[in-house]
Amino acid sequence: MQIANANRLTPYLFLAPAALVMTVALLYPIGYMIYASFLDWNPSQRIGEAEFVGLRNYINLLSDAAFLESFFVTLKFAAVVVSIEMVLGVGLALLLDRNIRGMSVLRTLFILPMMIAPIVVGLMWRYMYHPSVGIFNRTLKSLGFEPIPWLSDGSWAFASVVIADIWQWTPFIFILSLAALQSLPQSAMEAARIDGATGWRQIVYIKLPLMMPVLIVTLLLRLIDAFKVLEVILVLTNGGPGLSTEILSLRISRTASEFRELGEAAAMSNYLLILLVILTFAMFAYNKAVEARTARLRKAAQEGS
Template sequence: MAYIRKRNRRIFLIFLLPAMLVLFLTTIYPMIYAGYLSFRSYDLAKLFVPRVFVGWSNYAEVIGSSEFIHSLITTFKLMAMTLSVQLVLGVGIALIVTQKLPGMPLARTLLMIPMMISPVIVGLVWLFLYFPELGYLNYFLSFLGIESIPWITSTNWALWAIAIADIWQWTPFVMMGTAAALQSLSPEPYEAAMIDGNSRWDVFTRVTLPQLKPVLVSLMFLRAIDAFKIYDIIFVLTKGGPGDSTEVLSMFIYRQSFTFWRMGVGAAASFVSLVIIVVLITLFFKSLQREQHA
């Protein structure tokens, strides 16, 4: 026992400590620093030099501002839009591409491509499609009898324009995870259900979905954590506009810090966002551990 403990300590020191130190210095320390900055005021002449201690006033300003609350609501609205569509479409496509038919493995592979494309490029190609007057999307839609839609120039449509780009990039993620889970399901419950004379829809809702549930929950958590951080696509497509219709939390922080140069307010909002993401991550890990113990 003593030998093992000594060996463990050596493995810990040589192998694990460097990573923990690096991550502490590069992640935890900047976060603590962000916390420190959020209690300071700033001078427009020396932007990046924190000045006097101002207590909770930056936080009071953030939480009391209707723009911040609006950005928070927009973030969760966008999250709800993208996650629900990605879940339904992803599971639906997974059911198609897991059929034992020729060409399906290739289709699965091709459908994964969007995930590995830089979000800036995703934003740019959708900008190309949405572009007022010129973009091809409205032209394609006209064949379905849909009238021209002012995608990125109207406050009603801009959030959907962003959601569609995100849905395009990340539905494959739900598809991929669901397809992997579907292929590892055991066939027995299906045979039993089919013998009992259930319809396909009944089999899907009563046999398949309950078995997929843990995987789908995990996939949705990972998507939620990502959706909370969404930035690049919005930066390319709308920069938060028109008006403030697509100003999500990360855009709010960006504009406060780098457009209005209110560093303290930006830092305070950053800290609020860190608290929210910690809650999301903790819930995710709790659900993962519950699944492992089950």
């Protein structure tokens, strides 16, 4: 009896250290943040001295034009970069999914940007966007065109950060799509060729539908990441000019450090957290649905045989 009990406890015993680390490193800060979001808290105060204001921070934020603007910028940024990256990444994968000499070198080159630290990417692009010594404007000038205010004009600045993000993260979609493509059933492709589907029609009718599960998860992963983007934009524009590139994570950091409104910053973080949790759940739900469907099909096949 006792031995049976001890046996049942063993797995939890092994899990305990990990659970402890999780609690200290993850749950405690999140709980702290949620608690802080209900306070009117100035960094000069200890947390115990801060005044409890209930949902005031959350309600204030809903009518705060700057917050709404930056929420909108974040949405716009994520939508634009992820759409373009999906098209480019999947397109590149479709192009490079073939056996030509040197293709493996090319594939490696394509995924290099993803491996560079975001801060470095930001610095690199800032030099390239530099109004007078940057390579873009020097090239434009030498070709006889007007220089472009890459980072100093609102619309151009947004385009600039979008370009940098696309440069860095298209490879992520590229390698996942390529992996998906290469695991497609080869004989189904051949059957399609014999049935008369070549080139575009093979892509539209066979390849893309079969890749869809991977593409949907890739899209959600990339969206979650795009909502949290910080470093590259911080280095490139620091949110400016005006609020044109001020994404939520920048706004949060400024609210906490510049405006010294810790409670409000925490409330903002929670809004972002809610958005990300929804996306994450969407991904889990999709995976669950796919699994359930496969299980149902398999069961039907067994009954049918």
